Amino acid sequence: MTDPQELADRVRDGDLRIHELEAHADADVACEARRLFVEQETDTELGTIGDYSFPAEQAEPNIENMIGAAQVPMGVVGPVAVAGGAIDGEHYLPLATTEGALLASVNRGLSVIATAGGADARVTKNGMTRAPVFRVDGVAEAAETVDWVSENIDSLREAAESTTSHGELLGVEPYVVGDSVYLRFAYDTKDAMGMNMATIATEAACEIVERETPASLVALSGNLCSDKKPAAINAVEGRGRSVTADVVVPGAVVADRLHTTPEAIVEANTRKNLVGSAKAGSLGFNAHAANVVGAAFLATGQDEAQVVEGANAITTMDTREGAGEDSTTDLYASVSLASLEVGTVGGGTKLPTQAEALEVLGLRGGGDPAGTNADALAEIIAVGALAGELSLLAALASNHLASAHEDLGR
Amino acid sequence: MTDPQELADRVRDGDLRIHELEAHADADVACEARRLFVEQETDTELGTIGDYSFPAEQAEPNIENMIGAAQVPMGVVGPVAVAGGAIDGEHYLPLATTEGALLASVNRGLSVIATAGGADARVTKNGMTRAPVFRVDGVAEAAETVDWVSENIDSLREAAESTTSHGELLGVEPYVVGDSVYLRFAYDTKDAMGMNMATIATEAACEIVERETPASLVALSGNLCSDKKPAAINAVEGRGRSVTADVVVPGAVVADRLHTTPEAIVEANTRKNLVGSAKAGSLGFNAHAANVVGAAFLATGQDEAQVVEGANAITTMDTREGAGEDSTTDLYASVSLASLEVGTVGGGTKLPTQAEALEVLGLRGGGDPAGTNADALAEIIAVGALAGELSLLAALASNHLASAHEDLGR
Amino acid sequence: MTDPQELADRVRDGDLRIHELEAHADADVACEARRLFVEQETDTELGTIGDYSFPAEQAEPNIENMIGAAQVPMGVVGPVAVAGGAIDGEHYLPLATTEGALLASVNRGLSVIATAGGADARVTKNGMTRAPVFRVDGVAEAAETVDWVSENIDSLREAAESTTSHGELLGVEPYVVGDSVYLRFAYDTKDAMGMNMATIATEAACEIVERETPASLVALSGNLCSDKKPAAINAVEGRGRSVTADVVVPGAVVADRLHTTPEAIVEANTRKNLVGSAKAGSLGFNAHAANVVGAAFLATGQDEAQVVEGANAITTMDTREGAGEDSTTDLYASVSLASLEVGTVGGGTKLPTQAEALEVLGLRGGGDPAGTNADALAEIIAVGALAGELSLLAALASNHLASAHEDLGR
Amino acid sequence: MTDPQELADRVRDGDLRIHELEAHADADVACEARRLFVEQETDTELGTIGDYSFPAEQAEPNIENMIGAAQVPMGVVGPVAVAGGAIDGEHYLPLATTEGALLASVNRGLSVIATAGGADARVTKNGMTRAPVFRVDGVAEAAETVDWVSENIDSLREAAESTTSHGELLGVEPYVVGDSVYLRFAYDTKDAMGMNMATIATEAACEIVERETPASLVALSGNLCSDKKPAAINAVEGRGRSVTADVVVPGAVVADRLHTTPEAIVEANTRKNLVGSAKAGSLGFNAHAANVVGAAFLATGQDEAQVVEGANAITTMDTREGAGEDSTTDLYASVSLASLEVGTVGGGTKLPTQAEALEVLGLRGGGDPAGTNADALAEIIAVGALAGELSLLAALASNHLASAHEDLGR
Secondary structure: OHHHHHHHHHHHHHOOOOOHHHHOOOOHHHHHHHHHHHEEEHHOOOOHHHHOOOOHHHHHOOOOOEEEEEEEEEEEEEEEEEOOOOOOEEEEEEEOOOOOHHHHHHHHHHHHHHHHOEEEEEEEEEEEEEOOEEEEOHHHHHHHHHHHHHHHHHHHHHHOOOOOOOOOOEEEEEEEEEEEEEEEEEEEOOOOOOOOHHHHHHHHHHHHHHHOOOOOOEEEEOOOOOOOOOOOOOOOOOOOOEEEEEEEEEEHHHHHHHHOHHHHHHHHHHHHHHHHHHHHOOOOOOOOOOHHHHHHHHOOOHEEEEEEEEHOEEEEEEEEOOOOOOOOOOEEEEEEEEOOOOOOOOHHHHHHHHHHHHHHHHHOOOOOOOHHHHHHHHHHHHHHHHHHHHHHHHHHHHHHHHHHHHHHOO | OOOHHHHHHHHHOOOOHHHHHOOOHHHHHHHHHHHHHHHHOOOOOOHHHOOOOOOHHHOOOOOOEEEEEEEEEEEEEEEEEEEEOOOOOEEEEEOOOOOOHHHHHHHHHHHHHHOOOOOOEEEEEEEEEOOOOOOOOOOHHHHHHHHHHHHHHHHHHHHHHHOOOOOOEEEEEEEEEOOOEEEEEEOOOOOOOOHHHHHHHHHHHHHHHHHHOOEEEEEEOOOOOOOOOHHHHHHHHOOEEEEEEEEEOOOHHHHHHHOOHHHHHHHHHHHHHHHHHOOOOOEEOOOOHHEEEEEEEHHHHOOOOHHHHHEEEEEEEEEEEEOOOOOOOOEEEEEEEEEEOOOEOHHHHHHHHHHHHHHOOOOOOOOOOEEEEHHHHHHHHHHHHHHHHHHHHHHHHHHHHHHHHHHHHH | OOOOHHHHHHHOOOOOOOHHHHHHHOOHHHHHHHHHHHHHHHOOOOOHOOOOOOOOHHHOOOOOOOOEEEEEEEEEEEEEEEEEOOOOOEEEEEEOOOOOOOOHHHHHHHHHHHHOOOOEEEEEEEEEEEEEEEEOHHHHHHHHHHHHHHHHHHHHHHHHHHOOOEEEEEEEEEEEEEEEEEEEEEEEEOOOOOOOHHHHHHHHHHHHHHHOOOOOEEEOOOOOOOOOOOEEEHHHHOOEEEEEEEEEOOOOHHHHHHOOOOOHHHHHHHHHHHHHHHOEOOEEOOOOOHHHHHHHHHHHHHOOOHHHHHHEEEEEEEEOOOOOOOOOOOEEEEEHHHOOOOOEEHHHHHOHHHHHHHHHEEEEEEEOOOOOHHHHHHHHHHHHHHHHHHHHHHHHHHHHHHHHHHHHHO | OOHHHHHHHHOOOOOOOHHHHHHHHOHHHHHHHHHHHHHHHHHOOHHHHHHOOHHHHHHHOOOOOEEEEEEEEEEEEEHHHHEOOOOEEEEEEEEEOOOOOOOHHHHHHHHHHHHOOOEEEEEEEEEEEEEOOEEEEOHHHHEEEEEHHHHHHHHHHHHHHHOOOOEEEEEEEEEOOOOEEEEEEEEEEEOOHHHHHHHHHHHHHHHHHHHOOOEEEEEEOOOOOOOOOHHHHHHHOOOOOEEEEEEEHHHHHHHHHHOHHHHHHHHHHHHHHHHHHHHOOOOOEOOOHHHHHHHHHHHHHHOOHHEEEEEEEEEEEEEEOOOOOOOOOEEEEEEEEEOOOOOOOOOOHHHHHHHHHHHOOOOOOOOOOOOOHHHHHHHHHHHHHHHHHHHHHHHHHHHHHHHHHHHHOO
């Protein structure tokens, strides 16, 4: 058996390069050797990083140059009471974060939602996109290319779908800028987040485009996808799942549990989330949806950089005439996430702690029918985000009320 | 000693609430009890989540309702060769991710950068912001409030800075929309990411504003801050650190190591990152800066939801006349991150694996002078992002070249 | 016959209201009476405003409370050499503006374009949009409504098209935000700009939606149209015509006529129009396309407030290997206007000076086939905008070269 | 005296170029000759275009290649009841447009405002900007340049202000993207819109920057200005005047005059102007502010292409507890125009019809103190825009109410 220290020494001596260790030892030994080398080079002790709880081999599809694992505290919130298109009932939602008070806040919101009878949730649009950019000679060729694409969508579908057992091409939207043509391919990638599936399928379709039109591929991604960038195209047209969660909270519950009024929450939401975001030139009209999205992504093995698109969310709060006899005013609260990119298969979902977290939700692996597990995950996260919005806005509103009361007391 | 199973049973029986466990046992036992409860409720085994490597007590400032930890594979890239304003030399950068090929790609870029003599990096702006929103009667009072603020900045500074030993108020920018007044406070928070510091200091300043003007506080955050949302105000004016890294790569290195040409990389960057992002209505004119930001944030204990602002980056690529006698064309490459929010103290930086990762960089804790560690971390991450941009764009460009060659071969 | 002064006195005495004059005299007398009243109230002489050259009656569909006309200087540029999808050959383009040097600059650009053999131009997308907003009970009803719409597009088309002899419904795109559902209807409105046509047709379709779904109409325009506002949805998806014009200018022409180089123009375009606009959080990646759009709109009777959408334009400049033996570098220049809203019938196109201006272009009234006149107008304006971009960027680049030369001379 | 037809023939014969006519005849004859030439080339009659009412010579600073004038119908709305920072009382506002019903709608809104006791208005920020872009070697030089600028603002002010008798440099904001440095200069240009003043002053300052730093000027405008483009930087930070107008309309007035309720107007505003614009990725959170801005710009000689920035407006509507004994609910309405670029001297303000329109407002020429006339014009336009918003939203809301009533009647 290979000795990690010996391997580390060979790296130090230039005999081996740092990324070549896996060729000389099994994954765990290579990982240890690399960690030893780094410890010596940087005069550090990385014992906790090295104390991970899974075979390093299992992480090979996810990382290179492994030295161990980051451990991020994980908790649960819930029960999440939801009536969704793909999931119903009460569930515990695991969240991993380093931001103190986040889970407590979300939990408070979830408790209010449960008291109010649970939240509704629906995926209203679904499509993972990839948009290659092509070079043409000029707009005359661009127009020719766009025409060809609109008339030959079936050929493109055939090529694209030949590369995948699950994915379906939903459509191709062309965009022309000078001598660049962008084709935004959208796919139903079922329970996978689907970025890789979409890329491979699109590559196959691009070959047809190059063969049949004057267009020449410059880059498989031309940023009209748009992956991991804040972009209006995602906020407007969606990417991954577009999902909304909403709830009507009785005025009495707002008073008892959130210590404020529907009117005060609506005011805070309008001035902060709507008007404030408008003035900020924002694509995110919410308080902190990214906090819940990020923590759920981390817990369940989603792509942490896609929190960017997950922040494209609009929160609305409105008063409603109370249904009861006492004619109270109730609170309607919603959050609409335009581009939540989630999967329950592939990516980081297979890693042990992440797979366990998905099991807590009952959503590990493919759904039946395909796509329903990812839909359900999107809906659960949306309800979590709604709880976070409710709780934070209520806190802002009640602080204000509190100080208003103090003012009156003076 | 308390028995975890017994506590779990009490939660199941409704005798205890799930967040009350810490009141009845130490942090680790409470964590185990909660995990047991969740396992029984959801019929799961959460052994790996439970196999964390630090005293649960240590995570108390970071999480509630803890059941364990998410373990995310961590690797290193480097050496990162940098000539920065706050850091020089060669360093290893820890990255935690589940996205396969990311570290390999960044490492390739770093190797090219090192061969080219290293990258320059500079923090060109620094300021953590918090922007409360106030209600006034109308624009007449709004104008009065804005005038008062501009004339009494010293009073606001005194109040704000009384709450912090390190933070300095840099300025207050007012914005008026109807009967709402937003005041964007910007602080130098030194080595802390500073969101909490900025919030507390701003709260103190708000009391003065409420006392001295007709304005009444509605919410401590009015979304012109703007935290964890994609917002032009951050992309334009910055938040946290605005940091740029750049490098000139000799044409020969581009050819040998990236198997393409400066011209092909420039074309891919222009059509994808500039024109494509323009057409997408984007605030992110880059390829995948968020990948590196996200992985570095996770490894070093930054706020994972602030990856959103970290994606506000512009990548430029340009040809330059070669310096050598052979008159080759070289490649100028840069990435400018407008709003990178980092710290080396506070938040998740104290957690064991995260603290170890900061030690690998030599940046754990406060810098000397204060602020230089966070500056250095920003600069290192910027160089990592630059490496990722270089590598991905070169891959896109060389694929294109490859297929062009195939075309010629037909 | 009625005496204008007498009518003016009656307005002054409160006997008549200012907008009631047309009920008591013909249009010109009413106009004169109103002008007299305003002159007396404001102690002014409005003789030039009153010296308009058309029967006031003719302007009744365009204005209320008329007192005369604004006279804006009009000139011509050209010949505009264009090879378009709907127009070919050389044309004079009338422009009305108060900005000195604009026509001279555009004319210089057009002369360069003509020398280069003319510009190509194509309308690559066409659709006037109207997007009503509906209230639903919550996301469950929203999803139900969206489903109904996608399955009943034929009913909506029938209702919409029953209101118009020319317009065709191209599609309906739904967007859900909480308890609001937006339906973006897109129409081919042929030679009309089509806002009114689209509104009336959409109103008819809304009745069906209200009758058949739980949705209740709140406003016929829900701002996802989006009319006369800067909005990414228009810049990304287009509104009215999406039109591109481009040209390859030989390097020798750039040198002789623009006194600079393709490389210098490309640099100015990249740093200013691409990177500068990116950093500004802009939807307009051009130098001054709105100048040409605005001046052409004013001359030809388009809606002056739709200059807003006309500014959603991307200018690209790139070097190309010269075609000739001398292996010079040529310049590729393009401008792509995403949302140019033009018509040759209706609106202000019937007013005398505006109709004459359209006749100069040979584009007054409906085209054959329908829609081709408006297509042609869009293409001509795009070439004008391209000329303006070329000329201004060359001026910026040559100033730079000039001062560089001075530097060398020091 | 020169014969126009003879000159036209010389142009036709290639003996003269179309822009050279002014060298051979006075302005009016040259204009006629050019019009004759165009008529003959295009087989048209341009009699109305030729029937303008001012000496062509007077338009020489405003147009080249003149053939006459566009005549756009002008009307008045009012009285505009305003209590502003720079103007008080009741005024008539001239508007030129071809959009039927616009003046009627604005007038209805103004009448409501007057009944409500008039609107407040305030300019809350003022600064015309110009932002040149410089090339540096890389970020190290960029940081050096930014530092120099921040330490030498007095030198820049001296150079800039040496070029102008009125203008004052308010500040310089630096932005770094890779090897590009943008400096956004902001000026108080008093009663001039100030684009030219700002450009000339900035050019002088740029010479200092080039002399004292490594930075080399690429273009006097680097699009962070940002002129005539939709850009977040203007919507957030302002350009020209940032101006707000607001009013509280008693509930009884809303009912009697607008035939709807404050609640219905608030709902329409929230769903359309706030949430709808948010979903559209818009910078314009209003209904049709650009209509009033455009029509007022045209009437008073402003730059028609700057309607683009004029559309960066946010409209808010809110209910307020009624002040009276009857405890009705009142309506608070506001519009905040972030970047309204207006002047009362220079540009098109000197042309006869435009100067007359300014006289109607009592705002022709420079104010006393300097700047107050342009402030007043901004405030008046803001009140006009507010009236347009009120009227259109009320119309939308009352249509809805009307159909709701019909529903009830079924």
